[in-house]
Amino acid sequence: MQTTPDGDALPVGVLYTGGTFGMVPSDRGYTPSSDLPERAQAALAGSNHPPLRWLDPGTGPAINSADVNPAFWHALAGTIRRNAAHCTGFVVIHGTDTLAFTGSALSFLLADLGRPVVVTGARAPLGEAASDARENLLTALHAAVSPGFTGTGLAFGGQLLQANRSSKRFGAPGQPFTSPNAAPLATFDGNALHWQRTLDTLEASLPVVTDYASRAAMLAVYPGISGDVIHGVVETGVHALLLETYPSGIGPGEDAAFVAAIDAATRRGVVVAAVSQNQYGGVRLGHYATSTPLAEAGLIGGADMTREAAFTKLHYLINCGLDRDAIIDAFQRNLCGELTATD
The missing domain is CATH 3.40.50.40 (Rossmann fold)
Structure with missing residues (x-):
């Protein structure tokens, strides 16, 4: 884990962009909550996890991931890049429908970052019975402080997948994400990650893109x-x-x-x-x-x-x-x- 000059552990930057993970019931159906950081800290009580720093993702109000677009990816990447010196890694909480698109986009936009970036979400909101939100968040947090891991991952269903090898293919309960042509990076047992393979660093000198006019x-x-x-x-x-x-x-x-x-x-x-x-x-x-x-x-x-x-x-x-x-x-x-x- 990265540390400050005083020896304190740098936190993991957590960015909530929307999605089922942080929603609560309302008379109009599930809606994003404003107190997710407090509810997440309460849910994580007693678990082994790194310090967190909740960041404004810079993408506007929390949204359904069906409304994600390239401007969203660039705004999110910009926020992460601006905070890289102050965080040991990053966890992006996001709706599942376009989670693999966002994870893949960040793998290219932040290839040179030198910090882990892990996207995650949930099939059921944090705090509900049988919700997978807590386990997915813990998986992501452990990945974000894993020594030697500086790529972009997708944490879901007890697995850490390579984000740009992942796809949402299933809507039924269980693991909705598949990585058909690459084995999972690691599995999570509730307390620790068990690595199965490493993510090779290839062309880390990819250009930094700040314009997204071409479609x-x-x-x-x-x-x-x-x-x-x-x-x-x-x-x-x-x-x-x-x-x-x-x-x-x-x-x-x-x-x-x-x-x-x-x-x-x-x-x-x-x-x-x-x-x-x-x-x-x-x-x-x-x-x-x-x-x-x-x-x-x-x-x-x-x-x-x-x-x-x-x-x-x-x-x-x-x-x-x-x-x-x-x-x-x-x-x-x-x-x-x-x-x-x-x-």
Whole structure:
């Protein structure tokens, strides 16, 4: 744990952005509470945890995570960066629906931070019967002070997952998050983390991005999708488009109008990339002949990245001031553990 010049332990910065974790019942349904720091301290009484420092996340009033957008990610990253010298690590409490998107975004935006950043949430509010909020918070706090860990994690269901390898795929009770192509970083037994693997530090010198004017979009490929759909999205002015294709990067490669739309988008300067709708494995453009015309039109593969990692990585890269070729090159490289590198 980091310490002050006087030898005191630096606290963990805790940022509550909204979500089920901190909500309380009201006559209009569950709503964010104003006394979460006090309730959390009471819930943690008697447990082994580091000192906490509650921070204003800088993202405005607590929100449902369905309302998260890139401006939210940048504001949150800015708050964390400004407090890095005063905290040993950070825990972001957040709604679960877009938790993996935010965790992935922070992994790129804060790759150079040198401090652990752990996102977490809950299926039931803190203090309710059978709530997982306390366990998830403890998991996150232990990760935030773990020696040698300076990456971005997602703490949930007794596991610490790599944030940019995680995806919310289940809504039923239990563990809603999966990390299909990377093992958990650690498990938590209620008192301590048990590490299973380390997070390699790769390109920690990634540029610091403070502008988010360039926009990305995401679209699932479906039976009957037409080139007009691609044209429509591109006409909104996006700079990158992520397609969730069928396994291995397959799409309607025999549809000349669809292929022409991909070609027109890339000629316009839009980066068009693909990840697989199948959460296991990844994209292998050219493995099946029907994907070859798409690759020839300029579609690039996202290997085994999750949709959350690929989307936020595109958003990060198109705001780095890089030219299109450099963006394409960087998107296909492993920048901070988000994909499995191949020879």
